[in-house]
Amino acid sequence: MKLARILAAGLVAGALAMPVAAQMTVEDQIETRKATYQFISWNMGKIKAQTVDGSVPFDARQMMAAANAIAAAANSGMSALYSPESAMDKAENTRLKPEFFTQPEKAREVGVNFVMEANKLQEVAVTGDQKALAQQFARVGQTCKACHDDFRAK
Ligand code: HEC
Numbered sequence: 001m002k003l004a005r006i007l008a009a010g011l012v013a014g015a016l017a018m019p020v021a022a023q024m025t026v027e028d029q030i031e032t033r034k035a036t037y038q039f040i041s042w043n044m045g046k047i048k049a050q051t052v053d054g055s056v057p058f059d060a061r062q063m064m065a066a067a068n069a070i071a072a073a074a075n076s077g078m079s080a081l082y083s084p085e086s087a088m089d090k091a092e093n094t095r096l097k098p099e100f101f102t103q104p105e106k107a108r109e110v111g112v113n114f115v116m117e118a119n120k121l122q123e124v125a126v127t128g129d130q131k132a133l134a135q136q137f138a139r140v141g142q143t144c145k146a147c148h149d150d151f152r153a154k
Pocket residue numbers: 030033034035037038040041044093094095096097110111114140141143144145147148151152
C-alpha cells in the first residue's frame with residue numbers, strides 16, 4: 001500500500017519533470033493529433049450505431065471496448081500534441097486555430113470536460129445500460145463540439 005503510493009508519487013513527479021513532447025516534431029504532433037481524433041471518432045461511431053441509431057445490435061462487451069478506447073485516448077496526455085507552432089497560422093495540414101493558445105483557460109476547460117465525460121462513458125459502459133450509454137454518448141459529443149466550435153477551423 002505504502003510502496004504503491006510512493007511509486008505513484010514518483011510516476012506523477014516524473015511525468016511533470018519530463019515533457020513527453022520534447023522530441024516530437026510539429027509534423028508528428030499534427031499527424032498524431034489527427035490520427036488520435038480519427039481513432040476516437042471511429043469508436044464514437046460504434047457507440048452511436050449500437051445505442052442511438054440501432055443499426056448494429058447492442059453488444060455490451062463491444063461497447064465497453066469502444067468506451068475504454070475513447071477514455072484511453074482522452075487520458076493519454078493529448079496536450080503533448082498541441083504546440084503554438086502546430087497551429088494553422090504557422091503550420092500546414094492542420095485546422096487547429098491559434099486561439100487555442102491565446103485563450104488557454106478556455107482551451108483547458110474544454111479539454112478537461114472532454115476527459116471527464118470520456119471517463120464517465122467508460123463507467124456507464126460497464127453497466128451495460130443501453131439507454132444510459134446513449135445519453136452519456138451525447139454528453140461526450142457535446143464536449144467534442146464545444147472544442148471544435150472554438151478551436152477547429154471549418
Ligand atoms: C480539446 C479540443 C478537442 C476535443 C475535446 C475534441 N476535438 Fe476533435 N479536433 C480538435 C482539433 C483542434 C482538430 C483539428 C486537428 C488538426 O487539424 O490538427 C480536431 C479534429 C478532429 C477530427 C478530424 C481529424 C483529421 O483527420 O483531420 C475528428 C474526426 C475529430 N476531431 C473528432 C472528435 C471527436 C469525435 C471528439 C469527441 C469524442 C473530439 N474530436 C474532441 C479538437 C478537439
